[in-house]
Amino acid sequence: MSKVIPPYPPLEKGGGGDFKIKRTKSLNLPMTRKDVLSLHVGDIVSIQGLLVTGRDKLHTYLFNERPPKERIPFNLEGSILYHCGPIIEKTPQSYRCIAGGPTTSMRVEMYESWIIAEYGIKGIMGKGGMGRRTLHALKEFGCVYLHTIGGAAVYLADRVKRVSGVWKLEEFGMAEAMWILEVNDFPAIVTMDAFGKSLHDEIEMRSGKVLKELLRSTRF
């Protein structure tokens, strides 16, 4: 059934729309603590290097089974854990990422702080932001939350240069496996930093004030 399809042609040079007109910080993986501390809420970054995907099942597995680092086929130290359940196609030699946007990060809030502490991850990437517990862990262990663009799965998949490996594919399935992806020029916005600042908190607070007014409004 599955026919051989050549890889997609490389992106046209200079793609990226409005990202071109913003000053972006280049982020090379693995990251150091110093790299993390150079990032602040509002910074636009462009990511290069190896990162891993992980969503609901991987988080509960790491949290409940607590596998030692040697049992994970990739050194998570300094890397980015990307909340993403991609569509991946098997090719004769390897795999190809067809679509790979972020999933809602808040669902793994109860596990993330422990995972950051235990595995030395320096970046969490997803969408929608995370809560107090994670924000605290970012500060304590030196890590940032990167917000990428929800739904932009084709655009983001085209910034995956190579699928370097996969863990737990059989057990968890395509969407939930840990994929090791080599990315280039992968865009994200820092929305929670290692200094305790969260853009999500700010927007929630501001919108909460407006909501109060709207609920009180008697004009109809």
Added chain:
Amino acid sequence: MLRLRNAIVELYRKAATSLPADVVSALQNLHRKEKKGSNAALALSVILENISGAVKTVRPLCQDTGVPVFFVRVPVGLSHLQIRSTVIKATQIATRKIPLRPNAVDILTEKNSEDNTGIGFPVIYIDETKGRNLVIDLMLKGSGSENIGQLYKLPVEELQAERNLKGVRKCVLDTVYKAQGKGCPPYVIGVGIGAAKDQVTRLSKEQLLRRLDDVNRHPVLSKLEKRISDDINSLGIGTIGLGGRTTSLGVKIGINHRHPASYFVDISVSCWADRRARMIWDMKSSKYEIQN
């Protein structure tokens, strides 16, 4: 049925890889309106590039190809059972061919069926129609936005929401405030009001099939839809939830009669990737047309 099956695979492809023209043009307008260099404008530029990239390469524009939800209107005399099994077969083929992400997970074994079929999966609603055409609407409902939907039982004291349309408005605002950016705004919002829990959840989802420029036939509701949409935009949550002028692409309200004791309000939210497509199948000629 073989031809119909293949046509449903094409319906899947259309829904997964392209957005309805009304949604695309709303997003384009939004990009022009947002402040240059703002998070919202940045995100919208990527979103627009993503939409055209998906069409060009015929790939799903979002990796979450969602829960497929079918609303089928069947002319008298056509077997509902047969339609159902054709949809299921088409789903298996579409998952492999397009490909879609396998999303159907067994509650007891936690195993993914790998072909997007399972108990109650995909969701299929079938109604009989007096019309001569078979009409199939398909919505690919991403779960980021499905998870932020809410069901309210009015009155709700916490919101001071009484059992009237003012109360309904408060419920919608509460849902969007609680959702913030978690479900990929700007959102399209479907509201269903009525007597029974199961009925209003379907009704709210059905509202998401209406085009953005569709005008509610009840002037009171039409006004309310506009009002709530403006209110949502004043929350300032913005595209992808990082601030901005627009959080709602539209609010659509549907009503049923209610019981004197009940006033249920259900809110279904769609992300900006509002994937819907329609197939109209002429029973006489077996010719069909797919549009979105």
